[in-house]
Amino acid sequence: xxxxxxxxxxEGYFEGVPKDFVYTGFMVLVALLVxxxxxxxxxxxxxxxxxxxxxxxxxxxxxxxxxxxxxxQWLADGIKNLLKEDIIPTAADKRLFxxxxxxxxxxxxxxxxxxxxxxxxxxxxxxxxILYLLAITSLVVVGILMAGWSSxxxxxxxxxxxxxxxxxxxxxxxxxxxxxxxxxxxxxxxQGIIKAQGWAPWDWLLFYNPFxxxxxxxxxxxxxxxxxxxxxxxxxxxxxxxxxxxxxxxGMRFLFFFFAEWGNLYVIGAIATTxxxxxxxxxxxxxxxxxxxxxxxxVFFLKAYLWVFVAMWVRxxxxxxxxxxxxxxxxxxxxxxxxICLLGTAAWMxxxxxxxxxxxxxxxxxxxxxxxLFFRRVRFQIRHAQPVLYWKPYI
Amino acid sequence: xxxLHYYLFLSxxxxxxxxxxxxxxxxxxxxxxxxxxxxxxxNLTFIAxxxxxxSMEGQVIVFFVMTVAAAxxxxxLAIIISVFRxxxxxxxxxxxxxxx
Amino acid sequence: MILFFILAALSVIFSLAxxxxxxxxxxxxxxxATLFLVAVLFLTLDAPMVGFLQIxxxxxxxxxxxxxVIMLLNPEALERRRVFWWGLGSTAALVLIVEMAALLSAIxxxxxxxxxxxxxxxxxxxxxxxxxxxxxxPFEIAxxxxxxxxxxxxxxxxxxx
Numbered sequence: 122x123x124x125x126x127x128x129x130x131x132e133g134y135f136e137g138v139p140k141d142f143v144y145t146g147f148m149v150l151v152a153l154l155v156x157x158x159x160x161x162x163x164x165x166x167x168x169x170x171x172x173x174x175x176x177x178x179x180x181x182x183x184x185x186x187x188x189x190x191x192x193x194q195w196l197a198d199g200i201k202n203l204l205k206e207d208i209i210p211t212a213a214d215k216r217l218f219x220x221x222x223x224x225x226x227x228x229x230x231x232x233x234x235x236x237x238x239x240x241x242x243x244x245x246x247x248x249x250x251i252l253y254l255l256a257i258t259s260l261v262v263v264g265i266l267m268a269g270w271s272s273x274x275x276x277x278x279x280x281x282x283x284x285x286x287x288x289x290x291x292x293x294x295x296x297x298x299x300x301x302x303x304x305x306x307x308x309x310x311x312q313g314i315i316k317a318q319g320w321a322p323w324d325w326l327l328f329y330n331p332f333x334x335x336x337x338x339x340x341x342x343x344x345x346x347x348x349x350x351x352x353x354x355x356x357x358x359x360x361x362x363x364x365x366x367x368x369x370x371x372g373m374r375f376l377f378f379f380f381a382e383w384g385n386l387y388v389i390g391a392i393a394t395t396x397x398x399x400x401x402x403x404x405x406x407x408x409x410x411x412x413x414x415x416x417x418x419x420v421f422f423l424k425a426y427l428w429v430f431v432a433m434w435v436r437x438x439x440x441x442x443x444x445x446x447x448x449x450x451x452x453x454x455x456x457x458x459x460x461i462c463l464l465g466t467a468a469w470m471x472x473x474x475x476x477x478x479x480x481x482x483x484x485x486x487x488x489x490x491x492x493x494l495f496f497r498r499v500r501f502q503i504r505h506a507q508p509v510l511y512w513k514p515y516i
Numbered sequence: 517x518x519x520l521h522y523y524l525f526l527s528x529x530x531x532x533x534x535x536x537x538x539x540x541x542x543x544x545x546x547x548x549x550x551x552x553x554x555x556x557x558x559n560l561t562f563i564a565x566x567x568x569x570x571s572m573e574g575q576v577i578v579f580f581v582m583t584v585a586a587a588x589x590x591x592x593l594a595i596i597i598s599v600f601r602x603x604x605x606x607x608x609x610x611x612x613x614x615x616x
Numbered sequence: 617m618i619l620f621f622i623l624a625a626l627s628v629i630f631s632l633a634x635x636x637x638x639x640x641x642x643x644x645x646x647x648x649a650t651l652f653l654v655a656v657l658f659l660t661l662d663a664p665m666v667g668f669l670q671i672x673x674x675x676x677x678x679x680x681x682x683x684x685v686i687m688l689l690n691p692e693a694l695e696r697r698r699v700f701w702w703g704l705g706s707t708a709a710l711v712l713i714v715e716m717a718a719l720l721s722a723i724x725x726x727x728x729x730x731x732x733x734x735x736x737x738x739x740x741x742x743x744x745x746x747x748x749x750x751x752x753x754p755f756e757i758a759x760x761x762x763x764x765x766x767x768x769x770x771x772x773x774x775x776x777x
Contacts, residue, residue, distance in 0.1 A: 217645065249664055249740055256668040259676025263648055266683050270641055282687060289680055309740055518620045521720055523661070526624045528716035530631050530650075532709040537635035539705035545640050545686055549647050552678065553631055556654050559670070567661040567737075572746040575666050575738060579747065582673050583758040587765035589678045593685045594772035600689050601775075 151244060155233060164384040165195030171383070171433045178437035205372035213369065214271035221268035222370070222377035228260030229381040229388065236391045237311045239401050239417035250311040251299055254392065255292070258347070261381070262288045265356075265366055268378075272369040280365025283444065284356035288347050290451045295343035297459035298336040302396045304466045305329050305476075315400035327397040328484035329476060332465035337397045339459050341428070344389040346447070348382065351436040355444055390428030391421070398424050523564035530557035544599070544606045548592045555585045620660065627653040640686045648679050662738040 169184065169192060176183025185191040209218055235250040237243040247253050262285050269281015303309055305326050306317040318325050327337050346353035357365035367378050394400055401417035442450070469477075534557060537550030559578045566574025600606060630653065633646035651674040658667035747755060 214639075214641075217641070247664070249668060252665065252668045252672070252740075256671040256676065259672060262680055263645075263675060263683075266680065266687075267645065270683070270687060278687065282684070285680055285684070289677065292676070518617055518660075522620060522624070523657070524720055525717065526627070526657075528720070529628055529713055530654075532712040532716070533628070533631045533635055535712060536705040536709035539708060540635060540702050542701075543640055545682060545689075546634075546643050549634060549643055549682060552674075553634060553647065553650065556651060556670075556674075560654055560657060563658050563661045563663045563666065566663065570737065572737075572742050573750070575663050575743055576746050576751050578663075578666050579669070579743075580751075580754060580758055582669065583762060586673060586678055587761050589681060590765045590769045591772070593681060594769040597685060597689070597773050606689065 152230075155244075156230065160230065160233065160384055161380075162195075163387055164380050165199065166192065167383045167386060167429060168198070168379070169194045170430075171436075174430070174433045175437045178434075199376065202372055202376040207372045207374065208369075210273065210369050212273040214273065217267050217271035218369075219374070221264050221271060222374040224264030224267060225261050226264075226377045226381050228258055228264060229385050231257045231260075232388050235311050236388070237315060237395060237400060238421050239414050240312070241414060242401075242418060243312065246310055246312045248313075249309045251303060251309045251314075255296055255299070259292070268370070269366040272366070274369055276363045276368045277366050280356045280362045280368070283362075284349055284366060287349070287353065287356065287447060290448065291343045291346040291353075291455075294339050294451065294455040294459040295347060297456070297463050298340035298343065299392075299396060301333055301336040301459070301462045301466045302326055304463065304470060305333055311395055311400075314396055315402060318399045318402055320399060320402040320404045322399070322488075323478075323481045323485040324402075325397060325399040328481045328488060330466060330469045330480055331484060332462040332469065333397070334484055334488070336459065336462040336466075337393065339455055339462065340396075341389070341393060341431075343451075343455060344392070345432060345435065346451070348385045348389060350382075350386070350432055352439040352442050353447060354441060355447060386429045386432055387425060389432070390425035393428050394421060394424040400424075520564055520568045524561060527557040527560040527564070530554075530560065542607045544596050545593075548589065548596070551592075552585060552589065555581055620657075623653050623657055623660075627657070641683065644679060644682050644686060647682075648675050651675055651679070664738055665740050665743050666738070 172194070173183040173185075173191070175181075183191070184194040187193045187197045209215055232254055234244045235247055235253055237246070265284045265288070266281050269277045269279075269284070272278070302314060306314040308314060308317070314326070322328065326333055328334060349356050356362070357367065362368075367375060370378065401421040403413070403416050403420050407413060407416070473480075531554050534550045534552075534554035537553065538547050541547050541550065559581055562574040562578045562581070566572065566578075596606065627650050630646045630650040634643045634650060637643045637646060652671060655667040655670040655674075658664075658670060
């Protein structure tokens with residue numbers, strides 16, 4: 122990326138323009154391109170897919186009218202929301218009310234800077250990538266509190282406070298789980314962490330030792346809670362708080378909150394993939410640079426999207442937890458467990474500084490066994506319940 | 517490259533604004549926020565000097581200043597909450613009990 | 617250079633807003649913006665680690681705490697402006713600025729020039745090395761300080777233990 126811009130400057134395309142301006146201009150251009158051709162369709166299609174998956178889980182049909190199988194539903198929703206009147210309540214604090222959705226959105230969108238889609242396909246490989254991720258997502262909390270307070274509505278305020286308390290608490294287990302991986306990989310850079318892994322599952326940091334294996338589940342749960350997803354969606358619990366901090370929002374601003382929420386799902390999956398699941402690493406089957414790039418992107422995208430699907434599945438099947446249950450889960454169970462993971466990995470690295478291949482392989486086998494047991498149980502449930510299954514994915 | 521002076525001058529301005537906030541404002545929470553602003557101005561000088569001298573010690577000191585700022589904010593806010601419970605006010609002018 | 621002036625102007629504007637906004641929530645939001653801009657200034661000074669820590673610690677934790685307390689206490693009345701204190705504070709601030717400007721302009725410009733630094737300056741490796749080699753004792757004391765702060769906050773804010 123930087124090399125390309127440098128080359129263009131050298132060839133004299135930008136005579137007389139300060140170098141910083143050229144860089145800034147390119148950054149803005151790339152951000153716009155990524156936003157309109159990747160993040161917007163991604164969040165939109167995720168919203169459509171989520172509704173279809175739930176519908177499937179709940180024996181309904183789901184949106185299937187706009188486009189083939191309703192895949193263009195997100196465009197129709199977007200246009201509808203754009204055309205709606207942008208209502209700002211008279212009692213609201215106008216400036217903060219107007220600003221809040223953008224703060225939330227920037228906090229989510231800026232994470233795409235450090236997500237490595239391929240060995241070359243990354244906006245900026247910061248040498249403190251993970252710290253950047255943790256820091257920039259904390260903007261979301263500020264935006265949510267802003268939205269909750271400025272709406273001047275008790276549901277919004279309660280939702281905002283709940284959400285902020287939840288995000289701040291769950292940042293600790295999530296951060297500690299990420300630090301476990303930083304220990305094992307020995308770097309804070311996203312590309313560096315991927316390069317510390319291999320394409321084969323037993324080379325992934327997920328199976329590095331039992332502690333990183335546990336850290337993965339801690340991270341995924343904490344990330345779901347940070348993204349305000351069911352079963353941890355008490356900030357927007359419909360039965361208690363109408364819609365939480367988004368109660369007073371309508372039209373485009375409402376859309377921005379949900380844009381951030383659905384996009385954030387993919388970011389969670391992408392971070393999990395980068396840190397634990399080998400990222401874009403592919404087996405050495407070809408040398409062609411373009412082909413390798415495409416394969417890396419596909420591998421990364423599918424691994425990350427798998428976790429989006431798991432999050433939808435969880436949302437469709439688990440009930441919501443109570444506020445006190447949520448807090449005690451975080452502080453009494455997840456924080457101590459993540460400390461154990463951190464210290465355990467540190468001890469492991471003292472005993473086997475080069476890692477332990479046998480242990481990795483055993484962990485891999487255990488992982489496969491767990492997955493096998495899970496699917497056996499699912500099969501038993503399906504046999505037992507004898508539902509009328511039809512394998513057409515559409516109606 | 518921006519000269520060191522500019523950073524020092526900026527942090528002087530920020531520090532003075534924070535100090536003015538401590539004197540002007542009659543709301544304990546905002547007074548605490550002004551103190552945070554002053555601490556941050558000091559951090560900026562440390563970072564600027566660390567860069568100018570090429571030594572990491574300035575950055576490490578900033579690390580400690582942040583720790584102290586966090587501790588100070590936590591204790592300060594706890595005191596404010598317990599004072600508010602007794603007096604129903606945040607105005608430091610009305611907290612006269614210990615003055616004489 | 618241009619970047620510095622933009623950042624400096626914005627941070628001064630927002631820090632003025634911290635002091636002069638009458639609503640504490642607006643003050644807090646302006647403070648978040650100021651801290652963010654100062655963090656970006658840290659980045660321009662080759663201190664990325666400290667800059668992101670600043671965003672993480674201040675915007676992510678300390679300011680959330682402030683906002684929580686403001687919303688919890690929800691002081692109804694906007695505070696009254698007091699002309700005497702207002703004048704005193706502004707004068708004090710101006711005197712402070714002039715004094716510091718005088719001091720700063722006394723330094724010869726040649727000494728204020730910023731030299732080039734070694735590769736990897738401000739990287740996590742270098743910060744960690746300095747922190748855990750030369751500053752181990754202060755580091756441990758800082759952790760004890762944080763523990764004391766946690767205990768103190770719980771003791772102070774809890775109604776009955």
